[in-house]
Amino acid sequence: MRFLKLILRNLRRNILRSILTSTGVMVLVFVITLIWSILGFLDRATTEKSANFKGIVTEKWSIPSQMPFSYAQTLADGAAREPGDVSPEDSMTWQFFIGTIDKANIGFNSFVFAxxxxxxxxxxxMDELDSLPDGPKAELEKAVVAMENNRQGVIIGRKRLEALNKRVGDKMTIFGQNYRNLDLEVEIVGTFPPGRYDNNSCIHRDYLNSSLDSFKAKTGKAHPLAEKTLNLVWVRVPDRDTFDQLGSQITSSPFFATPAVKIETASSGVSNFLAGYKDLLTIFRWVLAPSILITLAVVISNAISISVRERRKEMAVLKVLGFSPNQVLWLVMGEALLLGGIAGAISSIGTYYLVNKGLGGIPFPIAFFSSFPVEDGALWWGAAIGLITSFLGSIVPAWSTRSIKIVDVFSKVA
Amino acid sequence: MLQYFDLANAWMLLPASLGAIVLTLLLVWAAKIPLIYNLRNLQIRYRTTLLTAVAFTMVIGVLTFMMGFINGLRVLTQSSGIPENVIVLSQGSTDEGISTLAYEDMSDIAQLPQVKREEDEPLCSREAYIVINQPIENPLPGRAKRRLLQVRGLDDPRISAIVHGFSLEDGGEWFSAAGVRANPAPDQPPMVEVILGEGIARELGADRSPEILANAKDKTRLTTGDTITLETRTLYVSGILKTGGTTFDSELWAKRSVIGPIFGKNNYTTLVLKTKSPEAAEELESFLTGKDVDNKYEKARVNAFTEPNYFKSLGQTNLQLLIGTIFVAIVMAFGGIMGVMNTMFAAISQRMKDIGVLRLLGYGGWQILISFLFESMMIALFGGLLGCALGYASNGYSMTSVVSNGPGAKAVVFRIVVDAGVIGIGLALSLAMGFFGGLLPAQSAIRYKPLESLRG
Structure with missing residues (x-):
């Protein structure tokens, strides 16, 4: 306890240096918390689960995947055709509609991705929406019921609503960009909970499909994309074995010949999609993050070196008073560890609450992710980063205190 | 505001940084404080000087590297557009991946008088752009198991090459009218003739197994005469495109009528038209998109861009990365500033007596301020130059990434470009860190009265 008091007193003695060093630690821990949160989220998204598998069925070769909608029901059944074949526990079809609400000014503020x-x-x-807490879940459920009762209803993310300058209850026309000459009249019935789907929209699939039928009735010919409207199908299976069996049923089914389809785990699908960003993510992981950690250690090392050099006399006095070289070493290291640990903890815990509660995530659009939450691990990362970098940064200057010779110091004074 | 920041103009920061260094030296000269005094002080406190400089080196090294990455993408997208060319996509489409063009519309547009002709043929390239999710045969440990391979199906490669301004490397030949050639393997379908961009030739070349690589003509990349397997078909490389660092570097070209059906894409996505001049291209863009209400194309509704505009729009990813990098750089720089402040405050407290003597000798407050600022800027310059050198080591390194304009994206192979602009940014940030990190301590130094300083 007396040791701790001594450390605190030393830190208070040069308050300016303590503030400068801890500010340096805090800003660098802040950046590393953001980077590790993005990488941690992507790692989780690309790590295979051991249970509750989600499989993604897509066109085997082409991107974007464009399958006929007639595949939907057979895929939902897992292409089961023999006794003993397995079926998914649940499934979901995905069709993408890209459009604008202002044909004259196509841009970010008129763009709709649904x-x-x-x-x-x-x-x-739906990822994350299937495990919402009660409050947001009830709100989303209300919007879902509204969509079921009105198939022209849409749910739109908060940031997109803001960009479009619309609110719940408004009606609008979305002019198709990928579906040429197909315009959808919709009514906004709700929003997604803040976070991952802030910039996305959801349209009732029946409305898109009936609009395509109407297009055919009106023009006398099918829409050019009529046979390519199904982009993805998600299936849920309980475990790896069922997934493998389902995969074999689907890929061997003669029903999916033109175009051929493939099934992969959700993690593998995300991983493939992120393949284009692999070098960038490698830079984040192996260049940016280590550089920040090194900078952090250097900033601490510099502060401790200065402190040790300024206090050689004091350390000699401590030795005269009976402090062992190891105690002096730990006194110096203690200052670094306390400063680094506390500053790091304040920074990462602050980042966690500020970014998650205040900003709704880290706004870094990459692939189909628009923002990233700060990981729960950040609550302890900061303290750990601060302690480890402080240890590494202060070990050399602190070790040098062991070699301070009382005679040398006082002979210079004399 | 950042969208107005163009890396192409960043080179101006280099002379500006050099100007700042010269200005500092002039001020030191005007302050009449011997340079050697400051340099000796840095030398005496070499450990602290070096540690502070290392922090600068790390910050500037990372910034230079990241900026080189973004600059590489910028150079790639900006060098990809020919000002005389106009890209036509279906109405509402801003990306080739989601465009569907009708053949009759393309034929009609190709006959417009604005389109340049050669031997009475319109210079237009009819294309089907396909992105394939390609499994990688021999993925290296830790590397992706699939890649997004961009395939461009063309009707006539010779005309397309004229329109895009590309030629083939020596020894190559354009694919034939049939687009296929006999397969030496018995009972196998004919081989599909393909042309590869230089970047994708390198990427695909890296997939080869050690056995194939041992007998390869070129071990660094695929070359004319090599074969690869895609889907169930064998592809024969009939030539390598000299694309000169454009997005086409990452593409595989083949006969549209052959490659399209293999991957279920039978429609055209893109029409590229060559006009007589950049002005004519802009005029054609306005005419096709109906910007000019009195003179607009009525027969079909399409979306059109001059090529520079189209490729500029693909730079949206760059802007996001630029914003992210600048944010990280500023925060890291703030950390660096705290480091240099520590160093300078310590230097000042150690040299209180020096300050007192200087004041007694008649040196004014501003001269002391310049003296300490000079020291912090020297540390910044030293660390910054090392950081720039570290970043420059990555210049020319081959990377892959994605360029996007929102709905669409292209996977590209490109090289990191650390040019004068990137070095200018690194140097300017380093000097700014040195200046702001040194200013406050230097100001505190001039507040001491001479006798107060001498008493310590």
Whole structure:
């Protein structure tokens, strides 16, 4: 306890240096918390689960995947055709509708990217939406019911609503960009909970499909994309074995010949999609993050070196008073560890609450992710980063205190 | 505001940084404080000097590297557009991946008088752009198991090459009218003739197994005469495109009528038209998109861009990365500033007596301020130059990434470009860190009265 008091007193003695060093630690821990949160989220998204598998069925070769909608029901059944064949526990179809609400000014503020699907599946199959806490879940459920009652209803993320300058209850026309000459009249019936789907929209799949039928009735010919409207199908299976069996049923089914389809785990699908960003993510992981850690250690090392050099006399006095070289070493290290640990903890815990509660995530659009939450691990990362970098940064200057010779110091004074 | 920041103009920061260094030296000269005094002080406290400089080196090294990455993408997208060319996509489409063009519309547009002709043929390239999710045969440990391979199906490669301004490397030949050639393996379908961009030739070349690589003509990449397997078909490399660092570097070209059906894409996505001049291209863009209400194309509704505009729009990813990098750089720089402040405050407290003597000798407050600022800027310059050198080591390194304009994206192979602009940014940030990190301590130094300083 007396040791701790001594450390605190030393830190208070040069308050300016303590503030500068801890500010340096805090800003660098802040950046590393953001980087590790993004990487941690992507790692989790690309790590295979051991249970509750989600499989993604897509066109085997082409991107974007464009399958006929007639595949939907057979895929939902897992292409089961023999006794003993397995079926998915749940499934969800995805059709993408890209459009604008202002044909004259196509841009960020008029752009709509919508998933067309069965509204109820938002609650059972959609990542993160299938595990919402009670409050947001009830709100989303209300919007889903509204969509089921009105197939022209849409749910739009909060940031997109803001960009479009619309609010719940407004009606608008979305002019198709990928579906040429197909315009959808929609009514906004709700929003997604803040976070991952802030910039997305959800349209009732029945409305898109009936609009395509109307297009054919009106023009006398099918829409050019009529046979390519199904982009993805998600299936849920309980375990790896069922997934493998389902995969074999689907890929061997003669029903999916033109185009051929493939099934992969959700993690593998995300991983493939992120393949284009692999070098960038490698830079984040192996260049940016280590550089920040090194900078952090250097900043601490510098502060401790200065402190040790300024206090050689004091350390000699401590030795005269009976402090062992190891005690002096730990006194110096203790200052670094306390400063680094506390500053790091304040920074990462602050980042966690500020970014998650205040900003709704780290706004870094990459692939189909628009923002990333700060990981729960951040609550202890900061303290750990601060302690480890402080240890590494202070070990050399602190070790040098062991070699301070009382005679040398006082002979210079004399 | 950042969208107005163009890396192409960043080179101006280099002379500006050099100007700042010269200005500092002039101020030191005007302050009449011997340079050697400051340099000796840095030398005496070499450990602290070096540690502070290392922090600068790390910050500037990372910034230079990241900026080189973004600059590489910028150079790639900006060098990909020919000002005389106009890209036509279906109405509402801003990306080739989601465009569907009708053949009759393309034929009609190709006959417009604005389109340049050669031997009475319009210079237009009819194309089907396909992105394939390609499994990688021999993925290296830790590397992706699939890649997004961009395939461009063309009707006539010779015309397309004229429109895009590309030629083949020596020894190569354009694919034939049939687009296929006999397969030496018995009972196998004919081989599909393909042309590869230089970047994708390197990427695909890296997939080869050690056995194939041992007998390869070129071990660094695929070359004319090599074969690869895609889906169930064998592809024969009939030539390598000299694309000169454009997005086409990452593409595989083949006969549209052959490659399209293999991957279920039978429609055209893109029409590229060559006009007589950049002005004519802009005029054609306005005419096709109906920007000019009195003179617009009525027969079909399409979306059109001059090539520079189209490729500029693909730079949206760059802007996001630029914002992210600048944010990280500023926060890291703030950490660096705290480091240099520590160093300078310590230097000042150690040299209180020096300050007192200087004041008694008649040196004014501003001269003391310049003296300490000079020291912090020297540390910044030293660390910054090392950081720039570290970042420069990555210049020319081959990377892969994605360029996007929102709905669409292209996977690209490109090289990191650390040019004068990137070095200018690194140097300017380093000097700014040195200046702001040194200013406060230097100001505190001039507040001491001479006798107060001498008493310590």
């Amino acid at each position: 998933f067309c699907m069965e509204p109820r599946k938002l609650l059972t199959m």
